[in-house]
Amino acid sequence: MSIGAVVRRVRAYGGQFLLLAVLTLVVTLLVSGVPRLVNRLAEQGLRAQLNSEPAARRDLSYATGEAPFTSVKTATGAARERFDALAKEMPPQVRSVVTERWHSVETMPGRVTGPDLAARKLLVDLGLRVMPDVQDNSTLVDGAWPSETYIPERPIEVALDADVAGKLNLRPGSQLRIGNVDDKGAMIDPVPVAVSGLFRPTDRASGMWDGLPPALRITEPLGDGQPLIVVGVVAQSTFNKRAAEGWPIRSDWRYRLGVNSIDARNLDQLIDGLQTMQRSTPPDLTLTQGVDVPLRAFAAQLNAARTLLAVIAAGVLATLAGLIVLAATLATRRRRAEYVLLRARGGAATAGARRSLAESLLVVPVAAALGWWLGTLFPGAPDPTAPYAAAVTVLVTLALPLATLAVPTGGAARRDLVRLRPSARRLTIEVSLLLLAGLAAVLLRRRGLTLGEVDPLLVSVPVLLAVAAAVLALRAYPWPLRLVSRLAARTRGSVTFLGTARAGRSAVAAPLVVVVLAIGTAAFCAVVAAGVDASRDRAVERTVPADAIVRGERLAPDTLDAVSQLPGVSAVTRVADEPDQRLAADALGTDARVGPVQVLLVDGSGLSAVSRESGVVVPLPAVLRSAEQASGPLPAIVSPAVAADLTRVGLDRSAFVSVQGERYEFRIAGSQDTFPLLSEGAGRFVILPWQALPARTTEPVPTSLLVAGDRLDAEALRQAGDQGQERYLRDGTVTGRERFLGATVDTRDGVRRDLGDGGANGVLAFGFVAGAVGGTVLGLLAIAFTVLAGARDRGQVLSRLRTLGLSRRQWRGLLLVELTPLVGTSVLTGALVGALLPLLLNPVLGLSAFTGGVPVRVAFEPGLVAAVFALGAVALGFAVTVEALNNRRLRLGEVLRLGEES
Known part of the structure; x- marks a missing residue:
C-alpha cells in the first residue's frame, strides 16, 4: 500500500477526513487548553481574594511572652538565630511561599514623663524596639539615629516616627524618664530617655511596620484614664544591656506569604502545612496566623468548581466521542461499495480496515498534534494531560478502521419497506444499560464523593443517565x-x-x-x-433583609430617627443581637442548663414594613408581627434544638433570658430552622418581639438598623451609625467603658x-x-x-x-x-x-x-x-x-x- 495511493484517497474523500480532523483537533485542544485556562482563572481568583484581605492577614507570626532574658547570648543575637531556625523548621510547602520576613525585639511599654509631654497633659507608655534594617527602610528627617556605642551614663537614645513625635510634642533632644508605675501611679526606678532623631518610613505600606503595637502611629487608649501607647526604635547595644539588666522583653518573628507565590493547584498541601505548624509550635512560642481562613474558603469553592467542571467535561467529551463515531460511521457508509468490492476481489476481511488505518494515520495524529499545540497557547499553568491526549489520539485513529470492520458485506436492502425489530442481543444491552445507570445513580448518592477530584463514578453517571434516557426515547x-x-x-x-x-x-x-x-x-x-x-x-x-443594614455595638435610641431623615430612606427598623446568652429557669437567674443561645430582638411591624419597601420576602411568623405588651411570658420563636432542650427540662411554657442586663420571661410560640440576620450555622437562637417587651428601667438599644430606600448613601449611613454609638457612649447608662469599633454598612x-x-x-x-x-x-x-x-x-x-x-x-x-x-x-x-x-x-x-x-x-x-x-x-x-x-x-x-x- 503506497503512500501516494493513501494520499489520493484522502484527497478524494477530503470532506469526510476534514470533519474527522476537526473533531480530533477540538478534543485535543480541550484536553490541552481547558486545564490551563481553569488554572489561570483559579490563580486570578486567588490573587483577587488574597489582595482584598489586609496584607497582615498573610503573616505567620511567632511571639514570645514578656519575660526577663536569661540566655548567655545577647537578646538580639538570640532572636536572630531563632528567626532563621523557625524558617528552616517550616514545612517545605509553607517555606516555599514565604517572600518577606521580619523580626523585632522590644521591651514591655513603660510609663514615660517629661516636660514636653506635661505641656500637653499627655499620659504615655513607651515601648523600646529593635528593628533590623530600619535605617534602610526609612529616612532620617531630624536629629540622628541612636548610637550603637553603649555608654553607661548616657540616657537611652530613641528614634520616633516624625508624625508620632509631632502629636506628642516631642523633638530631637526631648528629655524623658521611663519606668514602671505602682498602683498609685508613682514611677518605680525611672531611667532617663532622650529623643535622638525623627524618621519617616520609605514605604508606610511595608510589612515591617505592621508589628503590634505599631511604630508609625499612636495606639489610642482603650478606656478613660488609660495611657497612649507609642513605640520607639533603639540601638541593639543599648537594648542588649537593658535586657541583661532584667528588663522584661518579648520577641516577634513574622513571615509573610507572597500572593504571587501561592499556587492554586497546591492549596490543600499549603493548608496541611499550616496545620502542621499549628500542632508543632514550641511551647514557649505563640503562633498567630489567619491566612488559612481565606485559603480554606477559596479551596472549598475551587474544589466544588472543579467537581462541577468534571461533570460538564464528561458530557462535552462524551458528545465529541459520539460525533467522532458518527463521522466514522458516515464515512464508511459512503464507501460501502468500495469495501464490498475490495472483498469481492479477494481481499482479506481486514483489508478495508488496514486501508482505513493508513488513511487515519495520515490525518488524525497531525490534527491531534495541532490541537495540542493550540491548547498550549492558552494562558495558565499546564496540567499533566499529555497521556490523555495520547489516548484520545489512539482511539480516534482506530475509530475509522473499527467502523470499517462493522460495514455489512451483504447486498442492499430497502430498509424503508420493513419494520426493524430489535434483536435479543440489542434488547439485552439496552436493559443492562438502564440497570447500570440506575445502580450508578444510587451508589453515587449513597457513597458521596471527595470534592476537587475526578471521580470515575461521578463523571460516568451523567453520561449513563443521558444514554439511558435516549434509549427510552428511542423505544417510546x-x-x-x-x-x-x-x-x-x-x-x-x-x-x-x-x-x-x-x-x-x-x-x-x-x-x-x-x-x-x-x-x-x-x-x-x-x-x-x-x-x-x-x-x-x-x-x-x-x-x-433590607436595602442596607447598619451594624454597630450599641446605638443610641435616637439613631433610628436620625437615619430615617437621611435622603432616600423610606423605612427603618431596629434590631438587637445578643450572642452567647444563658437561659434561666426563673427571674432570679437560676441556670436552666440547656446551653447558650443567640437572642434576637426584632420589631415585627417595623421589619415587615422595611422588607415590604425593600422588595424582600421575609418569612416573619405572625406571632412576631401581632405581639403586643401584655402580662405573662413573651411569645418567642426558637430553633428546634432550643425547643427540644426547653421541653426536656419542662421550661417550654416559661423560661428567662438576659438581654443587655435585663431578664425577660418568654414561652415557645413556634419553632423554625432559620431566621433572617442569623448565620447559616446558627442552630440555637431565640427570637423575641421588641414591641411586646415589658417596660423596664433600662430599655434595650439596637445593635443594628435595617434600612429601606433608593440610592442610599452608604457613607452617610456609616456616619449616622458612628454618631449613634458616640451618643450612646456619652449619654448611655454605662459610661467610661471601652471605645466602640466603627459602624459598618452592608447593602444588599x-x-x-x-x-x-x-x-x-x-x-x-x-x-x-x-x-x-x-x-x-x-x-x-x-x-x-x-x-x-x-x-x-x-x-x-x-x-x-x-x-x-x-x-x-x-x-x-x-x-x-x-x-x-x-x-x-x-x-x-x-x-x-x-x-x-x-x-x-x-x-x-x-x-x-x-x-x-x-x-x-x-x-x-x-x-x-x-x-x-x-x-x-x-x-x-x-x-x-x-x-x-x-x-x-x-x-x-x-x-x-x-x-x-x-
Whole structure:
C-alpha cells in the first residue's frame, strides 16, 4: 500500500477526513487548553481574594511572652538565630511561599514623663524596639539615629516616627524618664530617655511596620484614664544591656506569604502545612496566623468548581466521542461499495480496515498534534494531560478502521419497506444499560464523593443517565407517531401520512444519543446556574433583609430617627443581637442548663414594613408581627434544638433570658430552622418581639438598623451609625467603658456582588458558559449528523415523490413533518435529562461554597422552559436547512436514476 495511493484517497474523500480532523483537533485542544485556562482563572481568583484581605492577614507570626532574658547570648543575637531556625523548621510547602520576613525585639511599654509631654497633659507608655534594617527602610528627617556605642551614663537614645513625635510634642533632644508605675501611679526606678532623631518610613505600606503595637502611629487608649501607647526604635547595644539588666522583653518573628507565590493547584498541601505548624509550635512560642481562613474558603469553592467542571467535561467529551463515531460511521457508509468490492476481489476481511488505518494515520495524529499545540497557547499553568491526549489520539485513529470492520458485506436492502425489530442481543444491552445507570445513580448518592477530584463514578453517571434516557426515547417515540400515521391515512393529503410513517420507521439510535448528551449538558449548566443564582439571592436576603443594614455595638435610641431623615430612606427598623446568652429557669437567674443561645430582638411591624419597601420576602411568623405588651411570658420563636432542650427540662411554657442586663420571661410560640440576620450555622437562637417587651428601667438599644430606600448613601449611613454609638457612649447608662469599633454598612447589592464576584466564581462561570455554549453547538452539530444519517434514503423517496407530482411546497412540508418528531424528541429528552441531573448531583457537588453556606436548590424558571422551546425551534430550522442543502448537493433526479446505493 503506497503512500501516494493513501494520499489520493484522502484527497478524494477530503470532506469526510476534514470533519474527522476537526473533531480530533477540538478534543485535543480541550484536553490541552481547558486545564490551563481553569488554572489561570483559579490563580486570578486567588490573587483577587488574597489582595482584598489586609496584607497582615498573610503573616505567620511567632511571639514570645514578656519575660526577663536569661540566655548567655545577647537578646538580639538570640532572636536572630531563632528567626532563621523557625524558617528552616517550616514545612517545605509553607517555606516555599514565604517572600518577606521580619523580626523585632522590644521591651514591655513603660510609663514615660517629661516636660514636653506635661505641656500637653499627655499620659504615655513607651515601648523600646529593635528593628533590623530600619535605617534602610526609612529616612532620617531630624536629629540622628541612636548610637550603637553603649555608654553607661548616657540616657537611652530613641528614634520616633516624625508624625508620632509631632502629636506628642516631642523633638530631637526631648528629655524623658521611663519606668514602671505602682498602683498609685508613682514611677518605680525611672531611667532617663532622650529623643535622638525623627524618621519617616520609605514605604508606610511595608510589612515591617505592621508589628503590634505599631511604630508609625499612636495606639489610642482603650478606656478613660488609660495611657497612649507609642513605640520607639533603639540601638541593639543599648537594648542588649537593658535586657541583661532584667528588663522584661518579648520577641516577634513574622513571615509573610507572597500572593504571587501561592499556587492554586497546591492549596490543600499549603493548608496541611499550616496545620502542621499549628500542632508543632514550641511551647514557649505563640503562633498567630489567619491566612488559612481565606485559603480554606477559596479551596472549598475551587474544589466544588472543579467537581462541577468534571461533570460538564464528561458530557462535552462524551458528545465529541459520539460525533467522532458518527463521522466514522458516515464515512464508511459512503464507501460501502468500495469495501464490498475490495472483498469481492479477494481481499482479506481486514483489508478495508488496514486501508482505513493508513488513511487515519495520515490525518488524525497531525490534527491531534495541532490541537495540542493550540491548547498550549492558552494562558495558565499546564496540567499533566499529555497521556490523555495520547489516548484520545489512539482511539480516534482506530475509530475509522473499527467502523470499517462493522460495514455489512451483504447486498442492499430497502430498509424503508420493513419494520426493524430489535434483536435479543440489542434488547439485552439496552436493559443492562438502564440497570447500570440506575445502580450508578444510587451508589453515587449513597457513597458521596471527595470534592476537587475526578471521580470515575461521578463523571460516568451523567453520561449513563443521558444514554439511558435516549434509549427510552428511542423505544417510546415511534408508538405515538404510528398512531398519528394511522389517523393521517384516513385524511386527505399525503404529506402528514408519509412524514409520520417515515418518522416512525427511522432508525437513528446513535445520532439521537449524541443529541441527548449535548443538549443535556447545556441544560444541566443552565439549571445549575439558575439554582446558584437563586440561592445567592436567598443568602443575601437572609444576611441583609433590607436595602442596607447598619451594624454597630450599641446605638443610641435616637439613631433610628436620625437615619430615617437621611435622603432616600423610606423605612427603618431596629434590631438587637445578643450572642452567647444563658437561659434561666426563673427571674432570679437560676441556670436552666440547656446551653447558650443567640437572642434576637426584632420589631415585627417595623421589619415587615422595611422588607415590604425593600422588595424582600421575609418569612416573619405572625406571632412576631401581632405581639403586643401584655402580662405573662413573651411569645418567642426558637430553633428546634432550643425547643427540644426547653421541653426536656419542662421550661417550654416559661423560661428567662438576659438581654443587655435585663431578664425577660418568654414561652415557645413556634419553632423554625432559620431566621433572617442569623448565620447559616446558627442552630440555637431565640427570637423575641421588641414591641411586646415589658417596660423596664433600662430599655434595650439596637445593635443594628435595617434600612429601606433608593440610592442610599452608604457613607452617610456609616456616619449616622458612628454618631449613634458616640451618643450612646456619652449619654448611655454605662459610661467610661471601652471605645466602640466603627459602624459598618452592608447593602444588599454590595453583598450580592461580593458573592458573585469573589473567590473561584470565575472558574464556576467559565464552566457554566462553556458547558451551555459547547453543549448547544455540539447539539446542533449532532442534529446535522442525525439528518445526514438518513439523507440518502430520504433523497430517494423525495425523488420518487417529486416524479409522481409532489410539489416543492409539499416537499418542504414532508421534510418538516418527518424531522420534527426526531428533533423535538432529542431536544426535549436532552432538556429533561439536564433538568433532572441537578436533582441527583446537587447534594454531592458542594455548591453551597458559592452561596454563603445556603444550600443550593434547583430552580426551574419559566425562562429555561422558553429557552428549551426556542432551542427546539432553532434546531428544527437548522435540520431542515441541512437537509435542503444536502438534497440540493445530491441533485435528487440523479439520486433516482443512479439507484439505491449511489
